[in-house]
Amino acid sequence: MARAPFELAGVKVMPGNRIQIDVPVARLYTHAPLHIPVEVVHGRQQGPVLLVCGGIHGDEINGVEIVRRLLRSKQIQGLRGTLVAVPIVNVFGFMQHTRYLPDRRDLNRCFPGSESGSLGGRVAALFREQIVDHATHIIDLHTGAIHRTNLPQIRAQLSPGSETERMANAFGAPVILNAELREGSLRHYAQNRGIPVLTYEAGEALRFDEWAITPGVRGVLRVMRRLGMLTGEHRRRLPPAAELANGSSWARAPIDGILRPKVRLGARVAKGEVLGKVADPFGNAEEAVTSMADGIVIGMSRLPLANEGEALFHIARFDEIEEAESAVEGFQSSLEPPPDSLF
């Protein structure tokens, strides 16, 4: 039986077709129209409708490149089901190189939004109604906030045996955080509607980090394969092992000053270990930033200038720290060439 066309923003995509759709989002005060760019790849055969989106935070651009490479991948040819790829959701912030919307709101705190609400609420409502509500599965692509970088990691609400857990394990990021849902986030909205949803966090805002992009593309393709969306034969390489964190916390600047980090992203650290030192410019006053737990550094500041209390090192805790360490090592060695910058 022939599959029905897929309709998005008033455009019909026939089975076996792929179409780029500009979803109108606003008319700027310059009179220029503004769109959310979407590409729909509608397979001939039944299957999931997977939404892959980047740039909900407008300065988080690794995900934009992940979506571009995904759409160019030969592996998605002849896919089952439907891929809805949105490289840039917050088009306002993307143009301004900022996380936020022009009204200073965070779009990822505005869901589900409302057509009569704030600018953020209206953009959230439009994205949700026109795009998100069509999806049966979602992968939302993020990076660390400005001047912060993240070890590639999946954040999801995992319950044993759930579809979300199957997707999280298939992705192949070294670390999975069973992260709390934040009110107003896309993940919160989708999870409450029963749509399995992953957030992939990797690299730094306003940067292209190859060690975050390559595993991101591979991860999305692995999830698609797990969901039965990819049809072609494939080198059946198992994903690197992922380790589930049982919690995480930030080590913060003990004083105002200039930071000299002593550990790298992905490092295993011990409770009480010195992660870095913060000193005034003369070096008169200096204090160590220490780890409050045994764990792995999954996020850190890239800006050496710190005010007291600022978050500098994100440490994830694990029941099996050796296994977490080997998951990170296995992940690093799966990248060719091995990254020499941050790891």
Ligand SMILES: [Zn+2]
């Ligand atoms: Zn983000």
